[in-house]
Amino acid sequence: MIPARITVATLGAHDMPAMRGFYRGLGWREKDGSSDGFASFLLEGAILALFPFEHLAADGHVEAPARTTGFRGTTLAINVESREEVDAVIAELRALGARITKEPEDAVWGGRSSYFSDPEGNLWEVVWAPHTSFDEHGRFVW
Amino acid sequence: MIPARITVATLGAHDMPAMRGFYRGLGWREKDGSSDGFASFLLEGAILALFPFEHLAADGHVEAPARTTGFRGTTLAINVESREEVDAVIAELRALGARITKEPEDAVWGGRSSYFSDPEGNLWEVVWAPHTSFDEHGRFVW
Secondary structure, eight states: OOOOBOOEEEEEESSHHHHHHHHHHTTOOBOTTOOSSOEEEOOBSSEEEEEEHHHHHHHTTOOOOSOOOSOOSEEEEEEOSSHHHHHHHHHHHHHTTOEEEEEEEEOTTSSEEEEEEOTTOOEEEEEEOTTOOBOTTSOBOO | OOOOBOOEEEEEESSHHHHHHHHHHTTOOBOTTOOSSOEEEOOBSSEEEEEEHHHHHHHTTOOOOSOOOSOOSEEEEEEOSSHHHHHHHHHHHHHTTOEEEEEEEEOTTSSEEEEEEOTTSOEEEEEEOTTOEEOTTSOEEO
């Protein structure tokens, strides 16, 4: 059986100090022992890790392309617990200097969605979806 | 406060039927209502979602590059509970036709690591790390 779980999402970083600074600036707790060589943040759901871009490709035994900019094809999401919280979180992100690529807007499927980008173009959705609930750790309950 | 959580990892897919088929083939449970327009899998930790590549970029209000191949700069991980389980899971993935980019090997940091790729080059690490423990849902305990 292939364990049905995501434990870590790792972003290949071109500028580790800048990327660490950005995520620390969100108030997220970095794990002890994090460095500019490898950093991880203790999020609920899955760990967020940062690892130099070329090293991450090498770790997976694949070729690293030339430096990427813009959309990478993968997004991460932060579900929040109310429609209003989407707007509040985006306002806070803006105040922290994050680039908001999509202002909060109601979605055709009934929720509310917005996106921000980290300094290297990794996209995060801040989203509220109706009929979802969370446990005490902020994780989905099926 | 920016909620410190990852609820969903979404992969932009060029061929939705092929990508859905691959992840269903792992034995992962697709959420009711999934389609070739949007599919999600109920993993522990975070949901895995599949959404057409150009639609995902458009949803985030960013430009979609030309079709990407190879390393995208983001990886996801499946932590398992023993050194031996890394090898067992990789053997099962190989039997299912997944491309193994890195055979299991002991890592300098004391764990055991391997990688496989989905049909569009998204990399997953199957990894065991010493001194980590999980709750009954297969999620990290800090």
